[in-house]
Amino acid sequence: MALVPGYHPESPALGQLRREVREFIDQQVTAGRFTPDVDTWLRGWDENFTAALAERGWLGMTIPVEYGGRGRSFTERFVVTEELLAAGAPVAAHWIADRQAAPSLLRYGTQAQKHRYLPDIAAGRLFWAIGMSEPDAGSDLASVRTRGVRVDGGWRVSGTKVWTSGAQLAHAFFLLARTEAVDNANRHAGLSQFIVPLDSDGITISPTLSMDGAHHFNEVHLDEVFVPDDMVLGTIGEGWAQVTSELSYERSGPERFLSTYRLLAGLVDDTASGNTRRHSDLGAHIARIAGLHRMSSAVAGALEQGESVASAAAVVKVLGTSEEGDIAELADRVVVRDGSLSLRDMADRALVQRPGFTLRGGTNEVLRGVIAKELGLR
Known part of the structure; x- marks a missing residue:
């Protein structure tokens, strides 16, 4: 298959x-x-x-x-x-x-x-952000606790979103909230999406700093934020299907294997010039990137034809983000600190980000389950 x-x-x-x-x-x-x-x-x-x-x-x-x-x-x-x-x-x-x-x-x-x-x-x-993950709902988005309550002319939304990249600078975000009571027989039912301006009354944005002190993640708290009916995205109660299709764009793109490409290119250049010692894994990484390029390009072609790419996107994401982290770890091993400062600095930054590569956009562990289900293995 x-x-x-x-x-x-x-x-x-x-x-x-x-x-x-x-x-x-x-x-x-x-x-x-x-x-x-x-x-x-x-x-x-x-x-x-x-x-x-x-x-x-x-x-x-x-x-x-x-x-x-x-x-x-x-x-x-x-x-x-x-x-x-x-x-x-x-x-x-x-x-x-x-x-x-x-x-x-x-x-x-x-x-x-x-x-x-x-x-x-x-x-x-x-500029836009995404309001999906919560403190107790990461890859398991069916567990979101942010709730939308029907009021005259719209909805009142309360809850907390985390890992919201760029929220401190963005103008709006898509918000996933539960608008119906949980149905234990179908936990994906009763979810809805809203378009929420990030300067709305009742929104508080707090920084979540990375280990290196960088600020791109945020916690976004919503306290009775009013969202008018004309800012509902799609259909109330159909949020899960909408989010699933949206995640295909997030998981299959070239950012899922090129986040550390500049580091790989720098390793090749420094190895050729003799500044970095040769390593047998370098050629393997080049081959893996070439294969991922073809896979991601094929998904882009399928999107153009209007085809469903959820499972293909999961494959690209799992393989691509693993490769990004492997490049960071190789660079950390072979780039000396008295060599190319810019390359060493990039290696350090990539290593700090390495744990997040396989988490953001859905953990690789969860996505392997998605792939296994598509293959009929679970």
Whole structure:
């Protein structure tokens, strides 16, 4: 049984697009507008860089023109995002808005919601976050305790979300809440999604610092926050199905295997120049990245055809995030501290982030269960 769709070789037009993106990146780096780094889709918040991408037409690429987007394909967007990630570019500001919010709004949003939010996402002016995980509900989202209560004209929502990347800078987030009592026979029933501006009355955002002191995670507490009916995303009670489709975009993209690509490229360069000792695993990592590129590209092609990719996304996420962490650990072993400072610094940052690679977007342990179920093994 094929869990991942078949791979189709890249067309000449896509190859040309890659060259255009690489030329743009070279210009940005030469001009000193950013320094390549690791894990920049989470940690590299740079609104000026986001604006430069929007000016080139490389944001909102799959958003139809009628909503302010570019009307281009998922494979074209894949090429652009892959090149940006491979370059270690600072893409965090627009990442969730472009990757998740836009496709979800297109699929489940009302016409009013689409016209309100999509043009600003494509223009690089609107930043988004995701309100899913809670203190006692990580990968098991059916356990969320955030509750929405029906009131006149809308809903009152109370609860706490954690690991909310960029919430301190974002304008809005999708919130998953329970709107009906738990049905023990179907715990996924009775969940709903809301669009919530992060400056709403009743919201408190508190930083959750990483081990190295970096601030990109947050705890978001909601105390009787009013959400009007026109900010319901999709259908009340259908939140689980909506979130599951949304997570396919989160789990299958090239960020799931390229977070530490700059570190791998640096290892290759330093090994060639003699600054880092040769290691037999280096070639294996290059081969694994090549395979993951094909798998993730195939998923992008399937998304373009409107196919379900939930299981394929889980495969890419499990294999890709494991590879990212393995690259970090190899670099930590072989890069000496009196060698390339920038490479050693990147290795240290990647190692700090390494535990999170396999957690964010759903733990790999849970996703292995998803894959096993698809194969009929459980």
